[in-house]
Amino acid sequence: MSIPSELRSCPLFYEMYEKEIKKIASRGLVGFYKPGDFVVRDGETGEEIYVVLEGQLMVRKNTSEGLLDIAPLSKGDVFGEMVLLDEKIRSADIVSIEPSWVLELSYRQIFDVYEKEPRIFGVMLLNLARLLAKRLRSTNKIIVDLKKHLTPEQK
Numbered sequence: 001m002s003i004p005s006e007l008r009s010c011p012l013f014y015e016m017y018e019k020e021i022k023k024i025a026s027r028g029l030v031g032f033y034k035p036g037d038f039v040v041r042d043g044e045t046g047e048e049i050y051v052v053l054e055g056q057l058m059v060r061k062n063t064s065e066g067l068l069d070i071a072p073l074s075k076g077d078v079f080g081e082m083v084l085l086d087e088k089i090r091s092a093d094i095v096s097i098e099p100s101w102v103l104e105l106s107y108r109q110i111f112d113v114y115e116k117e118p119r120i121f122g123v124m125l126l127n128l129a130r131l132l133a134k135r136l137r138s139t140n141k142i143i144v145d146l147k148k149h150l151t152p153e154q155k
Contacts, residue, residue, distance in 0.1 A: 003030065003103060006053045009076035011131045012124060020120045027109040033057070033096035040080060040090045047088060047107040049080045055100025060093040072097075081128055083107050 003025045007013045013021050030053065033039055039057060040046055052073050059070040059079070070092060073079060079094055084107070114121040 003053065006075070007051060007103070010051050010078060011076070011134075012049075012051065012078050012081070012127050014127050014130075015123055016120065020117070020123075023117060023120065024105065024110075024113055024124075025103065027112065028103045028105040031102050031104055033100045033102060035096055035098055037096045039094040039096065039102060040092075042090055042093045044090050045088050046080060046090055047083050048104050049078065049083055049107075049110065050094070051103040051105075052077045052079075053101040053103055055096065055102075056098045057100055057102075058095050058097050060095055061091075062093070078131065081131065084110060084125070084128060 005018075007021050007025060008018075013024070031039075033055070039050060040048075042061065052075055054075060057073040057077075057079075059073060061068045061070055073094070080090070082091070110121070110124070113124070
């Protein structure tokens with residue numbers, strides 16, 4: 001598996017050259033997760049951002065009604081990105097649901113990119129903003145769809 005080529009499909013690395021992706025990827029660690037393994041746990045502190053290289057994971061939240069599967073994650077998906085914006089507490093569990101390979105980059109490793117390669121860091125932040133905007137639009141659509149099904153008393 002060539003990590004830079006695997007990262008080309010990742011929204012965090014759009015508009016980057018392969019050599020730039022290599023500079024970032026070479027700083028990270030690749031971890032393997034078996035089905036049922038937790039990559040992160042809801043409520044724990046962390047300073048890592050992750051990119052799915054291969055396999056499938058699930059974003060899960062334990063609620064008062066039980067376990068809720070929020071969204072699947074697959075090749076190219078990013079999670080834990082809020083650490084780049086100063087949020088260190090994990091907001092959900094990320095669990096492997098099939099054998100998965102995941103690239104882990106620490107906040108410090110990414111900040112090193114800022115210090116040594118500010119243009120690359122700027123592109124990463126722009127891509128992060130785009131990713132978060134896309135997620136916000138999706139969440140807004142879900143909220144609107146849910147509100148359409150509420151009774152007048154529930155609204």
